[in-house]
Amino acid sequence: MDGALIRMATDPRSPTVAVGLQGSCCSGCAVTAYPAEDACPRCGGPAEPAVLQGTGRLWTWTVQRYAPKSPPYQAPPGGFVPFALGYVELVEGVRVAAVLEVDDLDDVRIGMPLTVTAGHGVPRARPTTPGEEGS
Amino acid sequence: MSTDVLICGAGRTPFGRSEASGRQLAVGAVNAALADAGIEWSRVRAAFGGSDSAGLADTLVAQLGLTGVPFINVKNGCATGGSALVSAVNAIRSGMADVVLAVGFDKHPRGAFDPRPEDWGLGAEYGSDGLMVTTQFFGMKIQRYMYDHGITPRTLALVAEKAYRNGGLTPEAWRRKPVSAEEVLESGMVSDPLTRYMFCSPGAGAAALVLCSPEAARSLDGPPVALRSAAVRTRRFGSFEVFSPWIPGGQLTSVSRDASAAAFEEAGIGPGDVDVCQLQDTESGAEVMHMAECGFCEDGEQERLIASGVTEIGGTLPVNTDGGCIANGEPIGASGLRQVYEIVQQLRGRAGERQVPGEPRVGFTHVYGAPGVSACTVLSR
Numbered sequence: 001m002d003g004a005l006i007r008m009a010t011d012p013r014s015p016t017v018a019v020g021l022q023g024s025c026c027s028g029c030a031v032t033a034y035p036a037e038d039a040c041p042r043c044g045g046p047a048e049p050a051v052l053q054g055t056g057r058l059w060t061w062t063v064q065r066y067a068p069k070s071p072p073y074q075a076p077p078g079g080f081v082p083f084a085l086g087y088v089e090l091v092e093g094v095r096v097a098a099v100l101e102v103d104d105l106d107d108v109r110i111g112m113p114l115t116v117t118a119g120h121g122v123p124r125a126r127p128t129t130p131g132e133e134g135s
Numbered sequence: 136m137s138t139d140v141l142i143c144g145a146g147r148t149p150f151g152r153s154e155a156s157g158r159q160l161a162v163g164a165v166n167a168a169l170a171d172a173g174i175e176w177s178r179v180r181a182a183f184g185g186s187d188s189a190g191l192a193d194t195l196v197a198q199l200g201l202t203g204v205p206f207i208n209v210k211n212g213c214a215t216g217g218s219a220l221v222s223a224v225n226a227i228r229s230g231m232a233d234v235v236l237a238v239g240f241d242k243h244p245r246g247a248f249d250p251r252p253e254d255w256g257l258g259a260e261y262g263s264d265g266l267m268v269t270t271q272f273f274g275m276k277i278q279r280y281m282y283d284h285g286i287t288p289r290t291l292a293l294v295a296e297k298a299y300r301n302g303g304l305t306p307e308a309w310r311r312k313p314v315s316a317e318e319v320l321e322s323g324m325v326s327d328p329l330t331r332y333m334f335c336s337p338g339a340g341a342a343a344l345v346l347c348s349p350e351a352a353r354s355l356d357g358p359p360v361a362l363r364s365a366a367v368r369t370r371r372f373g374s375f376e377v378f379s380p381w382i383p384g385g386q387l388t389s390v391s392r393d394a395s396a397a398a399f400e401e402a403g404i405g406p407g408d409v410d411v412c413q414l415q416d417t418e419s420g421a422e423v424m425h426m427a428e429c430g431f432c433e434d435g436e437q438e439r440l441i442a443s444g445v446t447e448i449g450g451t452l453p454v455n456t457d458g459g460c461i462a463n464g465e466p467i468g469a470s471g472l473r474q475v476y477e478i479v480q481q482l483r484g485r486a487g488e489r490q491v492p493g494e495p496r497v498g499f500t501h502v503y504g505a506p507g508v509s510a511c512t513v514l515s516r
């Protein structure tokens with residue numbers, strides 16, 4: 001399990017772009033969490049910071065068809081458009097909630113390979129390009 | 136074996152939109168339950184109750200009568216009614232009281248279900264980016280379940296169609312007009328794969344029960360129903376709940392599975408013995424999944440069972456005979472006791488047009504809600 005965690009915040013190939021997700025991992029029972037937790041939600045033991053790779057497959061999804069209530073929702077500058085969201089099961093085993101950045105909502109399928117990135121806002125997942133797969 | 140607890144009175148109000156306050160509805164349900172039991176309020180020796188957003192139950196004494204009765208407030212989300220019931224059971228078994236009231240009521244102001252990220256321990260971005268919408272969770276849970284177990288959208292529509300049909304047979308229900316499966320499927324997608332008519336709405340309503348020790352029940356006229364068990368559980372690690380930024384990998388745990396198993400074990404009865412049941416149906420998918428989580432079928436069997444009418448009033452396992460949450464709406468504090476009210480009517484043979492044929496003997500109720508709590512009961516006559 002430990003080997004699947006990259007303990008660095010940036011990708012050495014493109015050091016200006018942050019990759020991976022700042023999660024945590026329990027040293028006792030190897031439960032991985034995102035966002036990072038101070039304590040393991042299973043055993044209560046201390047959890048260490050861990051960077052998750054961000055690659056995985058879509059575990060489930062839905063589409064937000066109408067504008068969520070605002071506040072707290074802040075529509076993007078162009079106004080609300082329906083968007084897909086789901087849980088991406090990362091190679092580390094944790095399923096992370098993310099907005100799905102897909103060109104066509106009809107293309108969303110359970111099992112599709114996705115790469116999750118974190119920046120401002122919630123995690124975002126886009127289809128993994130063939131070159132990225134298995135990296 | 137612990138002391139038997141008997142339900143000697145049950146009352147409810149109509150559910151839906153109401154001019155009356157939540158407290159007024161509660162008084163109406165309590166008086167109906169007392170009349171059903173054939174007792175005066177002064178005979179009640181302890182009371183437990185609550186609402187999610189319609190005030191404190193103990194203030195009802197101002198309308199019911201200032202008898203000095205101990206009246207304990209319960210506030211436990213969707214398990215408010217179930218928790219009041221467990222407290223009432225314990226009051227009787229401990230010898231604290233021989234006649235006990237349990238009441239649940241609610242009336243939700245607009246915006247009552249608008250969650251704030253900070254109240255859930257989440258960053259503000261989960262709200263601003265649009266991930267704090269409850270319907271998303273329901274859509275995503277049943278989406279995965281359908282993928283794993285071969286459930287189709289038509290099955291979800293059949294569940295809603297049944298709810299409206301049964302609501303039409305229930306005078307106190309909110310949604311009483313029949314809606315066909317086709318209309319359900321075409322009612323507009325809310326959170327894929329769930330459409331508008333597959334969801335219940337927040338509403339107003341109240342339900343109350345009078346529970347008695349066997350000695351106290353013998354002095355009353357009505358046919359009592361035995362409350363064989365009442366169990367409340369909270370989630371264990373590994374469950375899938377609303378507003379979770381992440382969930383653990385592997386097989387999901389289920390608080391409904393845990394609570395129902397506890398209720399069946401305490402009752403010494405299995406799901407196969409149940410003649411009529413009430414399962415949490417916040418939306419159609421929930422009823423489908425809860426059939427399996429509560430032990431009534433294997434995962435995936437619902438596709439065949441529902442299509443063949445097993446869960447209809449005339450089927451071998453009638454589910455949500457009063458139309459459930461979909462037809463009654465969901466006043467959170469009242470929902471669990473509304474379910475028990477319905478089972479009590481069914482077991483007494485007093486359910487009118489919606490009566491399950493064949494004189495059902497054993498019933499079951501199940502509520503589930505955020506943030507991972509479930510309450511179940513087993514009843515028999």
Ligand SMILES: [Zn+2]
Binds near residue numbers: 026029030031041045
């Ligand atoms: Zn741990």
